[in-house]
Amino acid sequence: MVHLPMARRFNSTGAVNVLKFDQARAEAIRKRGSPGLNAAETQQNVEGGITNIDATSQVVSYVVSTLIGNPPHEYQLLVDTGSSNTWAGAGKPFIPTLSSQPTGDLTTVQYGSGIFVGMEVVDQVTLAPGLTLPRQSIGDGLVSMGFSGVDGILGIGPKGLTCGSFLPELGKCVPTVTDTAFQLGLLTEYMVGISFAPSATEGSTNGELTFGGIDTTKFNGPLDFVPLTRIQPANAFVGVDQTITYGRNQSVVLDRSAGILDTGTTLILIASDAFERYTQLTGATEDEDVGLLKITQEQFNNLQSLFFTIGEVAYELIPNAQIWPRALNPAIGGAPDSVYLIVADMGSVSGLGLDFINGMAFLERYYMVYDVGGSRAGLAQTANTFSEIN
Incomplete structure (x- = not known):
């Protein structure tokens, strides 16, 4: 490893x-x-x-x-x-x-x-x-x-x-x-472990890539695996099936569908119809300068958790995890005191086989394993899952 x-x-x-x-x-x-x-x-x-x-x-x-x-x-x-x-x-x-x-x-x-x-x-x-x-x-x-x-x-x-x-x-x-x-026999196991951490500074060594095994020091509790999705085109990538719900009432944002876990995407992207439901649930409005949804401080105080159910496990994104780090607003051309959401419109409707992308905004809160040999993906909570860093 x-x-x-x-x-x-x-x-x-x-x-x-x-x-x-x-x-x-x-x-x-x-x-x-x-x-x-x-x-x-x-x-x-x-x-x-x-x-x-x-x-x-x-x-x-x-x-x-x-x-x-x-x-x-x-x-x-x-x-x-x-x-x-x-x-x-x-x-x-x-x-x-x-x-x-x-x-x-x-x-x-x-x-x-x-x-x-x-x-x-x-x-x-x-x-x-x-x-x-x-x-x-x-x-x-x-x-x-x-x-x-x-x-x-x-x-x-x-x-x-x-x-x-x-x-x-x-x-x-x-x-x-x-x-x-x-x-070449250099790896004990045919997998890659990926660990990130949210950060409010522009430059930081806050991630680790592990070839050939799982770093148990990087997560808490169980590491749950699911088979990679069979639905095209998500099945060509590190794709999974998930349902997204919002708040204590479990309001459905996105019915069970296929998408991917992706380190090359910054935000969490969801299909346009799901994005419309999320916008209504949060009361957010689009900021024309930044392109992201923006909420008031009062709306942030009332913001509820998002739940991403993958397999039998619901992975929670607390309100703090749904916003862009406020200290980094200038990095995206935003106003210093504004609150921007990191859930955004994918630009296509659901039902096309790629209805979401859980990008870095999601992966910074959970430990991820891509089990190449087993054709499956694993996720686990970390010390940063419920961090209030943003």
């Missing part, structure tokens, strides 16, 4: 685009998870050039320091459960070394908020001491848009998401870093 510290970074230049970024990512995720679209879009991205791309910047990035090559060069890679290709070359150019072996294949991924296009390279990747992958498929990002503040992506989602991201071999799939590490 190997632990990697994760640091949270804010990209203030793109902060006001937090909702647009997440909505664009949701649309890209829906397309990538739909059968037959990934390969076709890869071909279109490459042959049609890189034009009309919404290159907004990610607001919050959780990054790990990764060494690539021999002699190694250090890159700060965004941890992403919503994609599976690993690549470098955004903030810092990829530097080939003696261990870099180009395959001749072009590789590209559209993330909704940006894109990368590069050449596939088989190279040495060191994630932590004792976790060196001598021959890992990665991308040398020759062109990238929408990734300010990070050097690339560490994709730890399902292997199937790599399929269709290569040319000329559209049917090609490659192992993720988790796959490679397990196949």
